[in-house]
Each structure stands twice: as structure tokens, then as C-alpha cells.
Amino acid sequence: MILKHLKKQTETLHKKTEEDNLAKYILDHSIDRETYKRLLQQNYLAYARIDALLASNASILTTELKPFADKAKSSALAEDLKRLNAEIPQVDPVKDSYSAAFLLGLIYVVEGSMMGGLLIRKNLEACTHLEDIEQHHFFGKSAPEVMQRWKAFTQAVESQTYTKEEQQQAVDGAHTAFNIFKDSYSYA
Secondary structure, three states, rough: OHHHHHHHHHHHHHHHHHHOOOHHHHHHHOOOHHHHHHHHHHHHHHHHHHHHHHHHHOOOOOOOEEEEEEEEEEHHHHHHHHHHOOOOOOOOOOOOOHHHHHHHHHHHHHHHHHHEEEEHHHHHOOOOHHHHOOOOOEEEEEEEHHHHHHHHHHHHOOOOOOOOOHHHHHHHHHHHHHHHHHOOOOOO
């Protein structure tokens, strides 16, 4: 129930955020190596910032959500950037405190983003300027792996009940996550 609410309440911001995403150049197969590095850096910046928020609130995370605050995405992006000899953007530590429901909203955006990553993964193979990259750690996840993790996330979320206030806090967290992505897309 809350996931449908989150999707509906974040739909407009989600679309606006995607407008500035360099991944569009993967989808049209025109991306070059430098733009790909920038895309990875921008994504690293967004995921690492969200990871910092989650880490600073680790004690507030529910047991069901802790497995999804694992820094796996920023770690995979860092690995891709290292292999491309690209700078890894620095992220400042965070001291802000948030509710568990707000953190759920952050994680919702992070986990949901991997669904879109499957479309990007499929199109990477057709990008001639990236043919020499043997392995993509971030965009290299298989469909069954991503789908299994999404299913586990949705089950963890839907196993709980949420008050109206918690639902709004989750929407606020999701909006924050989308804005973090939107801000990171200006990283050059």
C-alpha cells in the first residue's frame, strides 16, 4: 500500500529528475567515454550522499530495512570509476537525524532506481564508445538479481503498517532522494 502511495506522490519529481540524467545518451547509444565517466560520477555522488544519510541514521533504521542500506551501489560505482581512472567525488559526512519512515523514502528511490538500471544495462552493449569496458559493476547487475532484491524490499516494506504521518515522512524522504539525484546531475 505505501509503495503505491510513494510512486504516485513522487511521479512528477521522478520524471523531472530523469530529464537531466546523462543515461539518456546510453539509451540512444551516443554516449562517449568522458560523458560515461561523468554519469558514473554524478550517480556516485547521489548514492554516496544518500548512503551518508542512511549511515548517520543507522540506529533508527528498522530491522527490515537495514539490509537495503548496504552502500552496494556507491561501492560498485567507485569500482567502475577506479577502473576508468576517473576522480571519485568527495562526499561530506552528514549529522542530520531523520525518522525511520523518512529513511524508507530514501531507500525506496535507491532501490527503485535499479529497475531503470536494467534498461540502461541492456543498452550499454550497443554503445560503441564503451566497447572496451569489459565489466560494468554498477550497471552490470542481472535482471533476476535486481528483481529478487526489489521483491525482498517490497516484502520488507509491505510487512509493516504506516500511519498517515509516516506515509508523508516517507514521501518527504523520497522527494529528498530525488532532489539529491537532481542536484548531483549538475556535477561536471
